[in-house]
Amino acid sequence: MAAPSPSRSTTHLVHDTFSAVAEQYAVSTVHAQGEDLPEILRLAALTGTEHVLDAGCGPGPVSLLLAPTAARVTAVDLSEPMLNRARRTAAERSLTNMVFHRGNLADLPWPDASFDLIVSRYAAHHWPDPQAVVAELARLLAPTGQLLLIDVMADPDPLLDTFLNALEILRDPSHVRDHSQAQWQAICQRAGLVAVPEFAWNLRLEFGPWVTRIQTPEARVAALQELLDGASTEVRQAFRIEDDHSFTVPSAILSARPV
16 A cells, blocks of 8 residues: 655644644634734725635634625635634624635635635645645636735745744644745746735744644643754844744735736
8 A cells, every 4th residue: 555645644634733723723813813914904905796715714814804895705724623613703703605615725626717816824834735736726816816825934044944944843743834935936936926025024923822722742842942942143033032932933925916
C-alpha cells in the first residue's frame, strides 16, 4: 500500500487540529476582532449583488462580516466543527444568505467565474500546495472579481523567515509555511492574477492565548519559550519579543485581480 502523499497527510492534520478547537477560535481576539476586518469590509466594497466565497472560513468572522451587504456568502472549511460554529452564529444573527460547504480549497465544486469576491484570512499558511489553491480560486473568480488574501507575511531575510516558521511549526504542526509578500505575488502571477498590497499592520500575538487556543502540548510550549529567550538581538528587535514571550509579526492584505 502506498504511503499517503504529504498534501493528503497535511490536509488531515489541519482537519483534526482545528476540529478540536472551534470554540477557542470563535472567541480568539486575533480572529474575531482585528484591525484588518474594517479594511476587508472597505476593500470588498459590496453593493448587495455580489456572490462571496470565504475560503478557509474557520468559525466565520469574515463571512459574518460580509453577509449583511452581500447577495450570498459561501463559507468553505475542512473542519465540520468550524462550519457548525459559523452556522450557529449566522443563525443567532438571522443571516439567511450564508451557505456552508466542507471541502478542500484545491478542489471545489463550482463552475468557473462563480464568485465576485473571494476572501481567505489566516488560512493560507496551512495550504500544502498554495499554487494549486490559488489556481483554483482564480478559476472561480469572475473576470472583474477580486481575491483578498490576508495572512502573516514572512520576512525576505532568511534568518527572520526561518525563525518565524520554526515558531509556527513548534506551536502547530499543521502549519505549512508563512510566505513573503513577494512569494505570494509570484504565486498569484502564475495563476493569472496581479496581486498588490493594500494594507499592512503589525499583529501582536500574546503568548499565553496563542498557545492555549491551539492546545500546544506543554513540552512544545517550553521549547517555544526557550527559542524566544535565546533569540539574537536582531531577531528580538524584528519580532518585538517581550519578557512574557509575546511577540509581533508582520501581516498584510493582498488584493489580487485577473490579468
